[in-house]
Amino acid sequence: MRQDYEMVVGLEVHAELNTASKIYCGCRNAFGKEVNTQCCPVCMGMPGTLPTLNEKVVEYAAKMGYALNCTINPVSKQDRKNYFYPDLPKAYQISQFDIPLCEHGYLDIWVDGAEKRIGITRIHIEEDAGKLIHDDSFTGTLVDFNRCGVPLIEIVSEPDLRSSADAKAYLDTIKSILEYINISDCKMQEGSIRCDINVSVHKKGEPFGTRVEMKNVNTFSGAVRAIEYEANRQIEVLENGGTISQETRRWDDLKGQNFLLRSKEDAQDYRYFPEPDLLTIVLEQDYLDSIKASIPELPNKKKARYIKELGLPEEDASLLAELKEKADFFEEVLHAANIKPKSASNWVLGDVSRLMNETNKPINDLGIDPKQLAEIISMQEQNKISSSAAKQVFEEMLKTGKAPSELVKELGLEQVSDTGTLQEIVDTVVANNQKSIDDYRNGKTNALGFLVGQCMKASKGKGNPALMKEMLLKVLEG
Template identity: 50%
Template sequence: MEFEPVIGLEVHAQLKTKTKIFCGCSTSFGAPPNTHTCPVCLGMPGVLPVLNKKVVEYTLRMALATDCDISPNSRFARKNYFYPDLPKGYQISQYEQPIAQNGYIDIEIEGEKKRIGITRIHMEEDAGKLSHDPDRPLSMVDFNRTGVPLIEIVGEPDIGSPEEAGEYLRQLRAIVRYLGICDGNMEEGSFRCDANVSIKPRGSETLGTRTELKNLNSFKHVEKALTFEINRQKDILADGGRVVQETRLWDPDKNRTTSMRSKEEAPDYRYFPDPDLLPLVIDDEWIEAVKKNRPELPAKKRERFVDEYKLPANDAGILTSSRELADYFEECLKTFPDPKQVSNWIMGSLLGLLNAQGKTIAESPILAQDLAQLLKLIADGVISGKIAKTVFDEMAQSKRPPKEIVAEKGLVQVTDKKAIEAVVLEVLARSAQEVEAYKGGKTKLLGYFVGQVMQATKGKANPKIVNQLLKAKLET
């Protein structure tokens, strides 16, 4: 029997607020354990939570960006479970009345567009962090993360492959980063997901038993874990077995999932409305205010780059993969309005440099206006493309503008025809055998002659003039 997977993702995005969702403690990452805590986030008796307005605003940004219906009235609920990283014995979340529902995002796989539904987006607080001693039966808990604001984005089971799941996550991550509400750092856990996966006979409407996968902290791990789990479930059914509903952990070292616990359902958490928090009322005026300040989102920007700048879809996709990279590209165009040339240098030399150094575009040692100035020097014939590579490397090291480097090192391109002609004649004079071969039909030797002239001029001769002079001399 042929099976097909059914996948739904639950994505948690940590919001970039300065303080926690219900108290004034800092949300900064990396502080000493248990230093960003207070009686409110630790759940001490007699304290009351106060909702952070910025959390609601950021959630509204995401709801609008994914075309969700925003509820005029929503409320918080207590999700009850007992675990050492949960000091109150419950987590404040939303259940029956979430802030947003019924949205979607569009993804593209191999040129085909597909719409992935979003069931709901709701706000909640994060739990603490447990660390386990590898040598002793001892665990330690850090409550700094307790109360850090999250949004949970619950997707519909519309995803049909691990590749689609990876692309859906990339699109979501790009959106939250464009909106400025989450840094999208999967390694630090500020953007993470759980995956629900089952398989069913191809074409059937009846869903199979699903498992939930946890510990997925990279796009690669998500795709690998889903591939393994789909094949595991197929093997079980092929052997006449039964898939058990459970939560499983992905082990990236062994490239396999392992059983963690039986899967909980909503009744297990005994949800009920939080009596300490009033219902949240969102009026049209608030929604309109958020709409006015929302940025151009990645999908729209990608389409605009293709239409306005006539870029290939692949170029536009790479350049709009982050808001900072797209801004860098458009900043270059203010000085050097040749989109394809700018795109080629950014995607080639610049991103190659940043990848080698492990830096983001925001950390680029080369400013946008300096890269544009370098390209203008090439276009104006001041330096050759070959010398531009040398100047680029020096810019990356010294962070100086290209004009300054060119002037200091005497790299200005030679455009004097008489000076270049003298070198051409000298090269041809010492290459009698190659000249004879060229005239005998081996025209590919032109590249050899060009290389000799460029070497003799230390790369400074204008390549166009060199080619013109060589052809004129060789064909007479």
């Protein structure tokens, strides 16, 4: 994007909640079932049927509200949003209009090494629509109602985002919070988290431009592409002397372009009014307090703490905090022994994560005792074992389940730091590698690495490499 312009982005994230039943009826909330087998007269909008609100939906939405520092309205209501579409059987969506469940919150995100606060306008509950199946071999469109009535929360941000990177960080953080408090499966490929994007651009120092809404953004990477595309499109229009009109555009991720869906003149008139089939949602303070108390430390806060208090690099902090189980595991390792956070992080993000990928298992199913891992790290930090020995102990521990200290003894991996023993090894290596010594002295400093390697080999991997390196240098420089 051109440097003289700034973009302003606001996001509306729709997340499906992972309740057992749907929001307004007792149908199963399940994905991927045979068409029209997860619906009933209520979610199909049959005449005379009535909605009844699932209490779990309210609980989950309030949880997200607390997670995003919102005020939870103890009294709220539901409204009808009226429009005709074949995937909307009642021809209205039950949503919340002027009194959402949660409002006035914020979310702190990390972007490019700095923390940034994004305002949360509101979070409300609503029902999902069905699915339209298009098939080119067929002249009509097929309607599957299984998704009708799947509970959604819509999280609306303030227009506080200033780049696609901001948006990406915001979306990643939202997703990770949803997973932390376990209210959504966040399966992008199943469409369980989607977003609408508002974008405007303006010349730096000038007032905000007219915003354009983009719909049909189903992936986070798509969101980044869509935002950049739209900002550039608007700049091009402006640079060519045009004006931006308030309109709705549809993002086509395959084509990497968006298309006009509705101009301002065709704006839908949704005729919102209070849903007469449902009464007021009234939440007692005790109930709200218990929900608030159930919120764990959230990934964005954890990440900030890891950076600020543990001194971890931002990338480490992000990766560790991303999943609650991973962060919990990391902290258990860290607290089990007096070790450096960075060492623990290296292990969790290194060997442990590799193992997770290889076995496709969650961290807690790997069979690793955080205390034992901490012991390995501790021994390594204290030079009792070398890093290669540490890896060997780790592998053996996984296989045998034996304690690390036991394995170190059993395998004879204790690191040798006795200077007398090491000096003998160094002397032998020096005596047998005259060419490398000459090379080093002629300025080929990488010969030192080779010599250290030879020492390690001679010590059968047990010699303290730092000490042996020191001794070698003494000989070479001396």
